[in-house]
Amino acid sequence: MADAVVRDLHVPAARRQLTLHKFARRKSTIAFFMALPLIIVVACLVIYPAFYSISLAMMNKSMKYFVGFGNFAFLFKRNTFWMVVEQSVLFAVTAVIFKALIGFIVAHFVHNLPAQGQRKWRGMLLIPWVIPPAMSTLAWLWLFDPSYSAFNWVFSYLGVPQVAWLGNPYWARICVILAVFHDHVSGGAEVGAGTVARGGGD
Numbered sequence: 001m002a003d004a005v006v007r008d009l010h011v012p013a014a015r016r017q018l019t020l021h022k023f024a025r026r027k028s029t030i031a032f033f034m035a036l037p038l039i040i041v042v043a044c045l046v047i048y049p050a051f052y053s054i055s056l057a058m059m060n061k062s063m064k065y066f067v068g069f070g071n072f073a074f075l076f077k078r079n080t081f082w083m084v085v086e087q088s089v090l091f092a093v094t095a096v097i098f099k100a101l102i103g104f105i106v107a108h109f110v111h112n113l114p115a116q117g118q119r120k121w122r123g124m125l126l127i128p129w130v131i132p133p134a135m136s137t138l139a140w141l142w143l144f145d146p147s148y149s150a151f152n153w154v155f156s157y158l159g160v161p162q163v164a165w166l167g168n169p170y171w172a173r174i175c176v177i178l179a180v181f182h183d184h185v186s187g188g189a190e191v192g193a194g195t196v197a198r199g200g201g202d
Contacts, residue, residue, distance in 0.1 A: 091173065095180050102181070140179045 060067050075081040143150045144165035152162040165171050 087173065091177060091180075095177050098177070098181050137179070140175070144175050 056063070057071055058066055058068055142148065146164060146167060149162070149165060151165070155162050163171055165175050
């Protein structure tokens with residue numbers, strides 16, 4: 001009788017160990033534990049700072065008192081805030097549209113080239129992506145420099161009036177869009193190349 005009771009007690013424990021063993025050997029469980037370090041890093045570097053910035057946005061200037069949405073209500077009443085929102089939306093929309101449009105055009109052009117010339121042109125497309133952003137920024141700063149602009153130098157030889165690239169808000173916005181577009185056009189071309197190749201080049 002006692003042996004039967006002990007045997008009955010060991011059966012749930014054995015089943016529990018078998019279930020845990022099967023759970024540990026599942027592919028989804030292994031994948032989760034392998035991705036767990038990355039999840040922890042993302043949580044520490046992205047999720048926590050995001051919630052911390054939200055909490056800071058709801059504090060007063062001295063960071064001592066909680067004011068809730070008072071700071072946001074103050075910003076929504078200022079014209080400067082809406083001007084910044086308008087500029088940001090305009091910059092994001094135009095940069096993304098131009099990057100995608102030019103990327104697809106370039107990808108279609110490279111895809112239709114003979115096989116011998118495709119490697120050369122694809123390598124040239126990677127040059128803007130390979131150049132460090134700091135060097136690219138300095139190059140664009142030289143091109144749009146108020147005193148030594150390369151574009152204005154060409155305009156002077158062509159008899160075209162020079163442009164204050166960085167002194168005029170309209171032209172400064174265009175300069176920023178061009179710089180961002182130049183640094184990311186290779187990514188748009190790569191995405192477009194994949195899409196064109198998947199579609200058979202039609």
